[in-house]
Amino acid sequence: MTAYDPTFEPVIGLEVHVQLATRTKLFCGCANAYGAEANTQICQVCTGQPGVLPVLNEQALRLAIRAGLALHCSVPEKTKFDRKNYFYPDLPKGYQISQFDQPLNVGGGLEILGDDGALRTISIVRAHLEEDAGKTIHPDGMGFSLVDLNRSSIPLLEIVSGPDLRSAAEAHRYLDRLKNVLRYARASECDMEKGSLRCDVNVSVRRKGDPKFGTRVEVKNVNSFKNVERAIEFEILRQIELVKSGGTVVQQTRQWRDAEGATVAMRSKEEAHDYRYFPEPDLPTFTITRAFVDAVRAELPEMPDARRARYVGALSVSEAAADTLVAERDTADYYDRCLELGKGLDPKELANFVLGSVLAVANERGISAADVPLRPETLVEVVRLVAGNTISSQAARMKLLPAILETGKSAAVLVKELGLEQVSDRGAIEAIAAEVIAANAKAVGEFRAGKDNAINALVGNVMKASKGKANPNLAREILLELLARG
Ligand SMILES: [Zn+2]
Numbered sequence: 001m002t003a004y005d006p007t008f009e010p011v012i013g014l015e016v017h018v019q020l021a022t023r024t025k026l027f028c029g030c031a032n033a034y035g036a037e038a039n040t041q042i043c044q045v046c047t048g049q050p051g052v053l054p055v056l057n058e059q060a061l062r063l064a065i066r067a068g069l070a071l072h073c074s075v076p077e078k079t080k081f082d083r084k085n086y087f088y089p090d091l092p093k094g095y096q097i098s099q100f101d102q103p104l105n106v107g108g109g110l111e112i113l114g115d116d117g118a119l120r121t122i123s124i125v126r127a128h129l130e131e132d133a134g135k136t137i138h139p140d141g142m143g144f145s146l147v148d149l150n151r152s153s154i155p156l157l158e159i160v161s162g163p164d165l166r167s168a169a170e171a172h173r174y175l176d177r178l179k180n181v182l183r184y185a186r187a188s189e190c191d192m193e194k195g196s197l198r199c200d201v202n203v204s205v206r207r208k209g210d211p212k213f214g215t216r217v218e219v220k221n222v223n224s225f226k227n228v229e230r231a232i233e234f235e236i237l238r239q240i241e242l243v244k245s246g247g248t249v250v251q252q253t254r255q256w257r258d259a260e261g262a263t264v265a266m267r268s269k270e271e272a273h274d275y276r277y278f279p280e281p282d283l284p285t286f287t288i289t290r291a292f293v294d295a296v297r298a299e300l301p302e303m304p305d306a307r308r309a310r311y312v313g314a315l316s317v318s319e320a321a322a323d324t325l326v327a328e329r330d331t332a333d334y335y336d337r338c339l340e341l342g343k344g345l346d347p348k349e350l351a352n353f354v355l356g357s358v359l360a361v362a363n364e365r366g367i368s369a370a371d372v373p374l375r376p377e378t379l380v381e382v383v384r385l386v387a388g389n390t391i392s393s394q395a396a397r398m399k400l401l402p403a404i405l406e407t408g409k410s411a412a413v414l415v416k417e418l419g420l421e422q423v424s425d426r427g428a429i430e431a432i433a434a435e436v437i438a439a440n441a442k443a444v445g446e447f448r449a450g451k452d453n454a455i456n457a458l459v460g461n462v463m464k465a466s467k468g469k470a471n472p473n474l475a476r477e478i479l480l481e482l483l484a485r486g
Contacts, residue, residue, distance in 0.1 A: 005244065009208045010236045011216075012165035012201065014228075016178060017156045018188040019132065019196040020063045026131045026155040027054030027097065034194045038137075038148035046131075046153035048093030053282050060155035061104075064129045065288070065296045067157055067187035068105025070303065071124050071178075075293050079104045081129075081280040090134035090147055098158075100277040102285070103128035110181065111305070112173045115166065122174055123162035132156050151195075157188070163202070163213065168232035175199065175225050180304055184329045192224055199228055203235040205243065214239070215249040219263050222256045231256040234263055307332050315339075315347035324355055330368040331359055334376055342380040345387055353383055357401045374405055381411045395420045395468055424471045426478065429462065432470065433478045436461045447483060455479060 004010075022032050028045035045052045065075055082100035108124035134149040159178065165171045179190040179197065190197040199222055204214035217239070219231045239249050254263040302310075304326040311322040326332050335354045342350055354369075358379065362369045382400060385391045391400060403414045415421060423429060436458055437444055443461075447454035455476065462475040 004237055004240050007208055008205050008236075008240045008243075009210075010166060010232070011163045011204045011206065011213055012167070012171050012232060013163040013216075014161045014165070014171060014174060015200040015202070016159045016161075016175070017132075017198045017200075018067075018159065018182060018190055020060050020067075020155040020157055021186060021188050022057055022059045022063060022155055024057060024059075025153045026057050026060050026129070027153055030153070032154050034196070036150055038146070038150060041150040042152065047149055054097065054280075056283060056286070057155060060129065061286075062296055062299075063185075063187045064104055064127070064155070064157050065293060066185050066299055067159075067182055068108065068127045069293070069297050070181050070185040070187070070300055071105070071108040071110055071127060071159070073105035073108030073124060073127055075105055075288055076102065077288055078102055078285055079288060080285040081283045082277045083280050084130075084275045084277055086275060088133065089145065090136045090149070090152070092134070092149065092152070096131055096133060097280050097283070098130035098277075099128035104288075110161075110174060110177055112170060112177050115170055120164075122164045125160045125162050127157055127159045130156050130158055163204075163216075168229040168236070171201070171232055172225050172229050175228060180327070184301055184303055186329075201228055201231055201235075203232055203239070204249065205236060205239045214243075215251050217249060217251070217263075218253045219256050220253055220266065223258070227256055227258060230261060231263055234261065238263070301329065301333075304329075304332070307336075311335075311347075311351070315351075317348055317351045321348075321351050321355060324359065325351060328368065330370040331362075334358060334369040337376040338380050338383075341376055342383060345380070345383055349387070350380070350383055353379055353396075357397060361405065372405075373408070374401070378404060378411060385411065385415065389422055389424055389471055391415060391420045392422050392468065392470075392472060394463075394472075395422070399468075419467075419469070421469065422471050423466055423469045424474055426474070429466070429470050429475055429478050430482070432462050432465045433458075433475065433482055436465060437479070437482055444483070455483075 024030060025032050025046055028043050030043050030046055031041045033041065045054060068075060080099065080102040081097050083095040084098045085095040087094055103126040105127040106125070108127065109121040110124060111119050111121050114120040132151050132154040134147055134152040137146040137148060139146065161174065165174060182188045182190050188196055201219040201222060202216045203219065204216035206212065206214040217235060219235060222228045222231050242249055250268070252268050253266045255266045256263050308322045308326045311317040311325060312319055317325070325335050331354070335351060338350045338354060339347060358369050358372050358374060361372050361374070382396050386393050386396050399418055400411060400414055400420055403409070403418060404411060407414070440458060440461060443454045443457045447458070458479050459472060459476050462470050462479065463472060
């Protein structure tokens, strides 16, 4: 964090656009899918041909409300669409259908950890539906530009925070939480690289204690959470220096230039009246019934904070493990399914296996826990084999689970095929332990001289001699007995 004059206070608000995870676009039946060849997912409606009419996508409305409810917004009974007029090559209609004075969701909040270490609620002023614009492409060194309208009219939710953030780090934490919550709600993928989450940043500065806000500057389309932080830090310093040297901050839109690590002026900031908003005449005002909102609310899963609290509180899972388990809903859902199937098993042990053998594979392959070809049923079966002392935990991790992933065979079959059954037969282990003691005079001598750790080397040798099949706790017990006998 860059240091700045502490008599000043930054004031930050974020406007985040997320693409909603619908199958089709907001007002037509064209596919909402990323990565298709340019201009292959378009029709008369989303390219703004004369005489066409928009039809609202109910699933988009549903996902937008689901996201709003996850952000603790309320949903007013009436919602309406408006035309936001501006001219740009990627906007064939000459206007965007958006929402002006009657947005779908209002008055929510998102809890984040403040810089002072205390939880703080960042207000969400509104979260409204609108359609995306197309994309202009400027091929390098060519004298022309291209337009791709596949993105045109994809449903967006614009989530506007209050001016409640006070540092770049807080803004970053807000974005992390927002992404986490929206992904849990399955409202959006929130993948910045695919453009399904985009962020505009509003920054102003004021003297500490001044009740009035300073003039704000908007930084557009910053392309990563890290760069949101950098752009905010740059603006805080720039504005404070400007004010201190007797200048005034001008209300404007700026652009973040990654390579230069700086923002540069793009244009003076538009006011709402510059867009000549007026009600969309081709769509009615919609009435959102309580029954519809309640039905959408019932689709929301248990949210990450609640799950984390349950794992740490009722299940005694460590905070670090709980954080990793709830970071993605697929991982948490996987763990919850294991808990359900593995009644009577130690939740901490189950968590270790989910993190060590499922999430690790998911990360390695770049997939989600739900797509790892190891079902919770199978994992629980393996953990039961460990809990019942049929196989050692080490054999489960290092041999059995990798073999299941590789061959798809059942745990029971592989335990036999690989000869993984743990030896818990006292006689067999005693015989091996006696040999190990005879062959390791040095470790035995050290143990007798009071070096307790030396027993670990002896247990290790018993494990090795048994090809990893001895029950390690029993091996330790038997070694101690034999050594005590002299
Ligand atoms: Zn279309």
